[in-house]
Amino acid sequence: MTAEPRLLANAIRALAMDAVQAANSGHPGMPMGMADAATILWTEYLKHDPADPNWPDRDRFVLSAGHGSMLIYALLHLTGYARPTIDDIRNFRKVGSPCAGHPENFMLDGVEVTTGPLGQGVAMAVGLAVAERHLNASFGDELVDHHIWVIAGDGCLMEGVNHEAAGLAGHLKLGRLNVIWDDNRITIDGATDLSTSEDIEARYAAYGWHVVRRDGHDVASIRTAYDEALADPRPSLIACRTIIGKGAPNKQGTSATHGAALGTEEVAAARVELGWDAPAFEIPAGIADAWRDAGKRAQGDHAAWQARLAKASDGAEFSRRMRGELPSGDAVADGLAALCAEPKKMATRKASEAVLNVLAADIPELVGGSADLTGSNNTKAKSQAPLTATDYAGRYIYYGIREFGMAAAMNGMALHGGVIPYGGTFLVFADYARPAIRLSALQGAHAIYVMTHDSIGLGEDGPTHQPIEHLQSLRAMPHLDVYRPCDLTETAECWQLALARKNRPALLALTRQDLPAQRTGGENLSARGAYRLRAAQAERKVILLATGSEVEIAVEIAARLEADGIGADVVSMPSTELFDEQDSGYREDILPDVSNRQILRVSIEAGTTFGWERYTGLHGLKFGIDRFGASGPAADLFEKFGLTADAITPQILAKLKEYEA
């Protein structure tokens, strides 16, 4: 490389200020402030190959401060990735450009994770670092030996999830994780001292991190910080004191550069300040070449790695896992068939544990865990040892009381590849993890949430612990599969679907309380989302739709109606999303046109009735709970809230009379 780092960094500054100016929208301050530290990282340290962005042993780079997206777009472009092109950058923040407002992993290779919601980039990086060490423990340094680099801002460090993520990283001694903190002392509202007085370095030290501090514009000093971080066995926080918007002579160091275009005058002034003569979106050849050369640094490493992979006895297994393909063979299917063959009365959380014992034995990439509810979530399979700082080969993580951090780490693990993470908490605490569940869905991360105690069936813990709105509010989220199985067989089916639908997250809602078996294996009927569990015997007058623990109630109601000569289908609906994906013929067969007033549709689910009109229509009946729960034994609560065959059957009969009238 011939150009000095200052000049290389100015290429980032120019692209950032020009792209934001062209869009008249965006955040120039962060890319300009972090240009020096990022240049050193990407031209001298980061192990990557722009010609093969998916090289499994590449370093992972996470721009946790995702609003500074022009930084990563500039870095990808300058180091020679196929995209973004300079035209992509010209179209920054326009519909169709991969240079979106925030970096989206599904729009550009080289964007490892989607960032923007603050704090989650660092937290996902913890998951990337867990996956790296875990795979290293399985496949050795020959195949897995890389680092996780993060650029984070004050916002990332102020968010609560940072505490969970940093605490977990310190505990697991994730030395491959290096977080570069853009310490510019500016937030949107103004100086950081408007809202915080924290000693961030002391806090990180309290978590067991290695902490160094540098002038973020002194490149020689930054190099020594990166060297120290690489050498230290602990995760590292590299505090870089920077000037936000550096290079914009009148606005740098102020919140004016944070989230708005600099304006044409200030952009022109910055060109003078930086000594940058090139027109907008043009990079002088010498500087462009130097960047391109830096992007080729690891080509030799990459080739050597490919050679090692080709020779490795476990190379095929490594590649299978990294592709996200499940093991071939019938072991899992056979094991689950055997498990479900006998009718067993059990809670679906226990059913899930039994299923996991089968799955974990044959799917080594399954890495489980729980946010301190292992015995309640039943998430630990017999074959799983704990993953700890002294044994990264373990396949079970004690995440601690960190639901959000767990979910974000799971996203990082899933997006690293090579592992399929699942993790548990109570369904009600899906709220704590919700911002990360949303990022699972947006990113298409194959993370599986095991959410137990899924209704008032949780009992005595009361309304703070009883989900009401959760099932529906999760079903409302795009691209997330929610499963609520009614027995052991459906639990096995839903787990199989969750594993098979690999480009999206899944969430299993499971009971605390025992449920009877409705089926004993057979075809995976849950794959249709909803299916006729019991067909009407007498002339069909009623269709009972139920999920999970309420299927048992629906079956009992149907029996009572049939005893009165009223035909009633029972439809079990473990997944509304999968049902909605079926063709209209199938859906019409299960739920004939609602305008046929001869058939009453009834939904039963121990949660909010909000949204059930989608299946009952406006003239059907919806049984559920549209208030907060209460503390008491589960059976007493089902009675209190009218979710029993005794309470529901007469209301159905009354409605049928109304229909006839």
Add this chain to the structure above:
Amino acid sequence: MTAEPRLLANAIRALAMDAVQAANSGHPGMPMGMADAATILWTEYLKHDPADPNWPDRDRFVLSAGHGSMLIYALLHLTGYARPTIDDIRNFRKVGSPCAGHPENFMLDGVEVTTGPLGQGVAMAVGLAVAERHLNASFGDELVDHHIWVIAGDGCLMEGVNHEAAGLAGHLKLGRLNVIWDDNRITIDGATDLSTSEDIEARYAAYGWHVVRRDGHDVASIRTAYDEALADPRPSLIACRTIIGKGAPNKQGTSATHGAALGTEEVAAARVELGWDAPAFEIPAGIADAWRDAGKRAQGDHAAWQARLAKASDGAEFSRRMRGELPSGDAVADGLAALCAEPKKMATRKASEAVLNVLAADIPELVGGSADLTGSNNTKAKSQAPLTATDYAGRYIYYGIREFGMAAAMNGMALHGGVIPYGGTFLVFADYARPAIRLSALQGAHAIYVMTHDSIGLGEDGPTHQPIEHLQSLRAMPHLDVYRPCDLTETAECWQLALARKNRPALLALTRQDLPAQRTGGENLSARGAYRLRAAQAERKVILLATGSEVEIAVEIAARLEADGIGADVVSMPSTELFDEQDSGYREDILPDVSNRQILRVSIEAGTTFGWERYTGLHGLKFGIDRFGASGPAADLFEKFGLTADAITPQILAKLKEYEA
């Protein structure tokens, strides 16, 4: 008091282990471990009067580790509160007993806040402490001079929100806040070192807290810790090293005591260990009397305070605020009427700012803030100065990038009384605050969420920042009023409703982009939840239901339909909850029976269509966005997602043809 603290503490231990045993459900470990520290606090330090649990100048006690609920039930009972009675305690965790699994503020006086969802107790205590200092700044030591005491467990300190809350408390130097940490080194999964290696005391010191450490069973030493905490001007963390389940000879110190009954044998063994001869649910007279006497300690203080209140010139104003009553007079109504009289094209976030300028001038108890988006949320009224560590009289809080911490603090402020908190962030980040929003709703806390950038209208920031499922997932939550106004007038109306409906939280969803005026004041039509904004001119064939920014589109569609001779009502629906509360006559007038296929119902909202069947029926049309958003200018996105009159009108015409066929 004659009985020594050890004996008093054993009364707590006995009640806790006996009640949990009777319920065969609950958490004996924490109450037994913290009995000593709690006894000293409640018999020697806590300022309260069981005869008047709502005395405004009482100390606030928060059991953040809410699963140990028998601790507070024992304390309330022993110190002489009317409830819980010993029978209430016998019925611990039964339907109808106020001794619910977790302490619920709406079931028992003396339970200041509902706890159980971990971390939120400490975070709400921060809000209690803010309210205390703020009211002190306004009303002086004579009327407001109390402390906030918290008992927190490891889980409370491990949750992410703890970082946000402790950081904010340190920054604001909330010296009235004292957190007693039950350092028992046990979580549900086992020893804390399974999941954490953090130096908690160093972390708190990094936030600017005063930290002391004690043996949690050495009462003399605990006293000195409390004295130090009271004397220190910083918030205090009092680390109490305890033995979980202390007194249960075979199980103490292990996770076996955490969340399950000890068993009859171990309860009997504990009686021997503690030298506690009394039968279950009986307290020996000497000990009961000593507790009761301790409960009377502050009666003199209370009487003196009442005398001061009666004399104080601002006593009536103080009492008004504490009752949660708005100021009388027409100033607000007149100001808003004047504001709305002229049609103005503006974003509803700007409309909200204009409304706040009127409200804040006349409602001194309004305390605003934002999670670092002040200029975007438009939450700061002109008359509000910042609330800071050096000026607690300020009425605007720079919460920092702490959405969850902000919301939890708002709950604490609202439940303290005397202030009405509101706070802003982007609607998409309602997810970050969601666990606290749920507690606002459950507790009936009068907190107002100002959520801006409420759709793809946010534009270039892209899918991570664009709410899709949020409106519906918030409407699915019980007891939360969601408002989405369509112009300045509706914004003023919704703010008035949010203030008037005082025993519940409200959430306003506001646009980034400009919207035209649909009305200019008049009767508060938003109070009906939905109303006919434009009545069909030609014979009514269509009802267009829209909210917020999509009302403008509905009005344009109606104009086009009318031009074709098709009558179309436009119904603006700022609040589905309030509409659902209306009588059936009103609802039927706005939305005539859907089985009347002569009228097509159409919903338009720039979010998920999930749940809109409630109003459109299965044969109506729903326009919305059932996928994640995209990055681009707002107008381009409305076009991309088909939310324009051009895109929607032909689909309505086609559906009408289908109806006619």
